[in-house]
Amino acid sequence: AQTVTQSQPEMSVQEAETVTLSCTYDTSESNYYLFWYKQPPSRQMILVIRQEAYKQQNATENRFSVNFQKAAKSFSLKISDSQLGDTAMYFCAFMKLPSNSGYALNFGKGTSLLVTP
Amino acid sequence: DVKVTQSSRYLVKRTGEKVFLECVQDMDHENMFWYRQDPGLGLRLIYFSYDVKMKEKGDIPEGYSVSREKKERFSLILESASTNQTSMYLCASSSGQIDGYTFGSGTRLTVV
Numbered sequence: 001a002q003t004v005t006q007s008q009p010e011m012s013v014q015e016a017e018t019v020t021l022s023c024t025y026d027t028s029e030s031n032y033y034l035f036w037y038k039q040p041p042s043r044q045m046i047l048v049i050r051q052e053a054y055k056q057q058n059a060t061e062n063r064f065s066v067n068f069q070k071a072a073k074s075f076s077l078k079i080s081d082s083q084l085g086d087t088a089m090y091f092c093a094f095m096k097l098p099s100n101s102g103y104a105l106n107f108g109k110g111t112s113l114l115v116t117p
Numbered sequence: 118d119v120k121v122t123q124s125s126r127y128l129v130k131r132t133g134e135k136v137f138l139e140c141v142q143d144m145d146h147e148n149m150f151w152y153r154q155d156p157g158l159g160l161r162l163i164y165f166s167y168d169v170k171m172k173e174k175g176d177i178p179e180g181y182s183v184s185r186e187k188k189e190r191f192s193l194i195l196e197s198a199s200t201n202q203t204s205m206y207l208c209a210s211s212s213g214q215i216d217g218y219t220f221g222s223g224t225r226l227t228v229v
Contacts, residue, residue: 045220103211109159
């Protein structure tokens with residue numbers, strides 16, 4: 001079974017600053033995907049960014065980027081120029097490929113991020 | 118706009134009641150999931166379904182069952198609700214493609 005660990009239950013950052021959320025995972029699989037999801041107070045889960053394990057290049061989506069270290073099984077999320085709207089729970093998630101679980105996601109426990117003015 | 122709809126945003130039930138949580142998707146997705154979300158525990162998979170009338174246990178199926186009679190609808194059933202089932206329940210569906218995962222907005226269930 002895969003485990004996903006987010007070691008920071010809560011974090012705080014000032015507006016316009018940069019923050020990094022950590023995620024490590026444990027798997028014996030060689031082919032998989034990694035995700036970061038955002039859950040604002042509205043409760044709607046929103047995909048922030050994803051990374052294919054076979055790709056060396058780190059994924060980037062506007063102000064969001066990842067540092068994917070496959071050998072270290074680490075997948076951290078960097079948020080640049082933090083905005084008040086980034087305040088949310090952030091979940092790291094793992095998906096094994098091929099999947100025998102209908103492509104179910106395996107989630108970490110989450111990091112609560114607060115962006116302050 | 119494609120979506121996953123959960124029938125109730127908030128629900129209060131009594132201990133011992135049979136509870137149905139409904140989830141409907143309009144994307145013709147084969148795969149549907151029920152997760153439970155608790156503070157400090159993240160999201161945990163209860164059950165999933167990869168086809169009509171097919172179901173598989175996830176990580177925490179005890180005390181729950183599911184029904185999928187139609188492709189678009191996936192129901193979570195609490196046969197006899199207990200207070201330790203007070204939680205947020207999230208439904209999701211997936212096409213199996215990597216960008217085809219969509220969540221509902223959750224049902225916060227309180228069992229008293």
